[in-house]
Amino acid sequence: xxxxxxxxxxxxxxxxxxxxxxxxxxxxxxxxxxxxxxxxxxxxxxxxxxxxxxxxxxxxxxxxxxxxxxxxxxxxxxxxxxxxxxxxxxxxxxxxxxxxxxxxxxxxxxxxxxxxxxxxxxxxxxxxxxxxxxxxxxxxxxxxxxxxxxxxxxxxxxxxxxxxxxxxxxxxxxxxxxxxxxxxxxxxxxxxxxxxxxxxxxxxxxxxxxxxxxxxxxxxxxxxxxxxxxxxxxxxxxx
Amino acid sequence: xxxxxxxxxxxxxxxxxxxxxxxxxxxxxxxxxxxxxxxxxxxxxxxxxxxxxxxxxxxxxxxxxxxxxxxxxxxxxxxxxxxxxxxxxxxxxxxxxxxxxxxxxxxxxxxxxxxxxxxxxxxxxxxxxxxxxxxxxxxxxxxxxxxxxxxxxxxxxxxxxxxxxxxxxxxxxxxxxxxxxxxxxxxxxxxxxxxxxxxxxxxxxxxxxxxxxxxxxxxxxxxxxxxxxxxxxxxxxxx
DNA sequence: CGACAAGTTGATGTTACTCAAAAGTGGTGG
DNA sequence: CCACCACTTTTGAGTAACATCAACTTGTCG
Numbered sequence: 001x002x003x004x005x006x007x008x009x010x011x012x013x014x015x016x017x018x019x020x021x022x023x024x025x026x027x028x029x030x031x032x033x034x035x036x037x038x039x040x041x042x043x044x045x046x047x048x049x050x051x052x053x054x055x056x057x058x059x060x061x062x063x064x065x066x067x068x069x070x071x072x073x074x075x076x077x078x079x080x081x082x083x084x085x086x087x088x089x090x091x092x093x094x095x096x097x098x099x100x101x102x103x104x105x106x107x108x109x110x111x112x113x114x115x116x117x118x119x120x121x122x123x124x125x126x127x128x129x130x131x132x133x134x135x136x137x138x139x140x141x142x143x144x145x146x147x148x149x150x151x152x153x154x155x156x157x158x159x160x161x162x163x164x165x166x167x168x169x170x171x172x173x174x175x176x177x178x179x180x181x182x183x184x185x186x187x188x189x190x191x192x193x194x195x196x197x198x199x200x201x202x203x204x205x206x207x208x209x210x211x212x213x214x215x216x217x218x219x220x221x222x223x224x225x226x227x228x229x230x231x232x233x234x235x236x237x238x239x
Numbered sequence: 240x241x242x243x244x245x246x247x248x249x250x251x252x253x254x255x256x257x258x259x260x261x262x263x264x265x266x267x268x269x270x271x272x273x274x275x276x277x278x279x280x281x282x283x284x285x286x287x288x289x290x291x292x293x294x295x296x297x298x299x300x301x302x303x304x305x306x307x308x309x310x311x312x313x314x315x316x317x318x319x320x321x322x323x324x325x326x327x328x329x330x331x332x333x334x335x336x337x338x339x340x341x342x343x344x345x346x347x348x349x350x351x352x353x354x355x356x357x358x359x360x361x362x363x364x365x366x367x368x369x370x371x372x373x374x375x376x377x378x379x380x381x382x383x384x385x386x387x388x389x390x391x392x393x394x395x396x397x398x399x400x401x402x403x404x405x406x407x408x409x410x411x412x413x414x415x416x417x418x419x420x421x422x423x424x425x426x427x428x429x430x431x432x433x434x435x436x437x438x439x440x441x442x443x444x445x446x447x448x449x450x451x452x453x454x455x456x457x458x459x460x461x462x463x464x465x466x467x468x469x470x471x472x473x474x475x476x477x478x
Numbered sequence: 479c480g481a482c483a484a485g486t487t488g489a490t491g492t493t494a495c496t497c498a499a500a501a502g503t504g505g506t507g508g
Numbered sequence: 509c510c511a512c513c514a515c516t517t518t519t520g521a522g523t524a525a526c527a528t529c530a531a532c533t534t535g536t537c538g
Contacts, residue, residue: 070383073469078387080379093368100376100473129332137339139378140319144309146385147430148317151494182516191386196494198518230312234339390526421484435526437486453535485534495524502517508510 011036011062011112017086017169018060020235021134022126031115031124036062039110048089048111049103055090057113064109065180068101069188079189081139082106082162085169088114088131107180137234138165146191149229151200154190157229159210163219164233175219179212250275250301250351256325256408257299259474260373261365270354270363275301278349287328287350288342294329296352303348304419307340308427318428320378321345321401324408327353327370346419376473377404385430388468390439393429396468398449402458403472414458418451 015032018024024032039062042048048066049055066083080101083089089103089111117125138161145154162179166172183201184194192200204210209225211218219225254271257263263271278301281287287305288294305322319340322328328342328350356364377400384393401418405411422440426433443449448464450457458464 068379070379070387072387076387078383080382092372094365094372097372100372101379126333133331133333133336133339136375136378139375139382140307140309140340143319143378143382143385144317146382147428148309148311148315184516193495194517195496195519199494202518423484432527433485434487434528438526441486479538481536481538483534483536485532487530487532489529491526491528493524493526496522498520500517500519503515504513505515506511506513508512 011039011085011110013085013169013171014060014062015086017084018124018127018131020168021130022123024123024127025121028115028121028124031120032060035060035112035115037112039063039112042066042105042109042111044105044107047102047104048109049099051099051102053099055092055097055099058091058117059089059111060114061085061087061089062110062112065106066103066109067106067185067189068103070101077188078191079185081135081142082165082189084165085171086131087135088128091117091128091132106185134234141234151190151192151196152203153229154192155186155197155200155204156209156225157231158186158190159217159219160222160225160229160231162217163222164235168235175222177217178215179217180215250278250349252324252408252410253299253301254325256323257363257366257370259407260369261362263362263366264360267354267360267363270359271299274299274351274354276351278302278351281305281344281348281350283344283346286341286343287348288338290338290341292338294331294336294338297330297356298328298350299353300324300326300328301349301351304345305342305348306345306424306428307342309340316427317430318424320374320381321404321428323404324410325370326374327367330356330367330371345424373473380473390429390431390435391442392468393431394425394436394439394443395448395464396470397425397429398456398458399461399464399468399470401456402461403474407474414461416456417454418456419454 011033014036015024015029018032019029040059051070061083063085066089068080068083070078070080083103090099091114114128115124117128120128141157141161145157149157163172163175163177166177171177183197187194187197190197201210201212208220210220225231250272253275254263254268257271258268279298290309300322302324305328307319307322309317309319322342329338330353353367354363356367359367380396380400384396388396402411402414402416405416410416422436423433426436429436431439440449440451447459449459464470
């Protein structure tokens with residue numbers, strides 16, 4: 001059993017995160033809770049959606065960590081983004097849409113059907129829209145990180161982004177948050193090798209900027225970290 | 240005056256591209272042409288939208304090349320995607336949206352207001368949705384390219400993507416298409432230096448795979464190029 | 479034709495990768 | 509409770525890919 005920074009469990013984080021994107025009425029929160037009462041389970045390391053698979057129905061991740069990824073035939077992998085509690089999967093404007101990336105699990109994961117945007121109410125529809133917009137912003141940030149940042153900067157930027165996103169779900173306090181992934185997964189996220197991730201991490205630890213043990217990460221000096229990579233929060237304005 | 244592969248000028252490419260994403264009724268095409276009759280002009284190297292600027296109204300790029308980009312305070316730049324004829328700018332699901340990247344021009348550019356999705360008709364609304372979905376797919380591809388491909392592979396993958404996208408607007412034939420950018424811009428796109436882009440380009444030329452002179456690029460052996468980078472077209476199914 | 483931007487080349491430096499092995503960690507069954 | 513196993517993290521040594529710096533050449537446009 002992990003010692004989480006906040007005693008947020010189950011679907012609370014997902015609801016908190018959507019609620020932080022747009023105010024939800026009581027009936028909207030209730031609709032979420034009802035959908036969450038019949039969750040789908042996926043074990044660690046499973047594929048939720050394959051690349052090219054048609055998107056059956058919109059879903060919300062309730063618990064655990066997923067990721068979007070692309071796999072090359074020679075074994076190279078690139079993780080394109082993380083799917084955290086409250087994040088959406090399988091949303092598309094057109095009905096015949098196809099997933100442009102695979103989606104897999106990094107931990108055990110609980111999903112549920114997302115209440116249909118059309119019937120969900122204004123608050124939920126807005127929360128969905130904001131969530132998808134934020135996802136796109138993080139994707140732009142990810143591309144900029146991969147293209148123009150050093151390994152050191154990529155790591156710092158990544159930790160800051162995780163802190164920001166998990167905080168919006170109530171899963172981070174005082175710069176401390178769960179980070180239940182291996183260094184190899186982080187390497188596949190940041191376009192590095194796990195050996196180099198390890199060495200860069202040691203630098204950050206030596207400098208007293210970041211701790212990360214047993215699946216729990218801690219930013220010792222968030223402000224200094226932000227300055228180092230010109231970090232501007234995506235969610236600043238909507239909080 | 241450039242010798243374009245096809246005599247497509249003005250707004251025709253933009254309409255062709257949207258029409259390839261979803262069939263347009265005559266009145267929808269007419270609405271596009273009408274909007275295009277009062278275009279906005281931007282000169283080369285200008286900023287169309289600043290990062291963080293609120294999105295006033297949806298627009299369509301009619302002619303020329305734009306790009307989304309992020310600029311770092313020390314001068315580093317990362318181009319996050321190209322905006323080509325028929326591509327959309329400033330679309331957002333929520334009204335108070337903000338641009339998460341800057342958008343600038345790489346050539347002289349003509350824009351027009353996009354007929355409002357709600358009133359535009361089903362065909363246009365579907366074309367918009369498909370266009371935004373394709374943009375996202377290309378962004379995922381871009382991230383994977385930056386994270387896990389060698390300089391050589393990034394170049395090949397990039398040329399293939401440009402050919403695919405321009406072909407959907409009728410701006411590429413037989414692997415030949417306009418590429419009105421400098422090697423430095425390409426470097427900022429692929430996360431490389433212009434020196435290294437130049438050297439890699441020479442390899443590709445020596446191998447007889449790619450030509451690129453005077454703003455016109457030509458793929459000599461598209462099939463071989465596709466195999467080298469496992470290129471799967473984004474638009475294959477919707478054509 | 480002249481000026482400035484873009485492309486090209488060479489020499490050298492650095493970041494990050496590769497390969498290989500050792501040490502640590504956590505979970506499982508006997 | 510311990511032994512074992514697989515996985516993860518850490519360390520070292522050598523290498524490759526790409527960056528940097530600087531100059532020179534070519535192309536373009538007024």
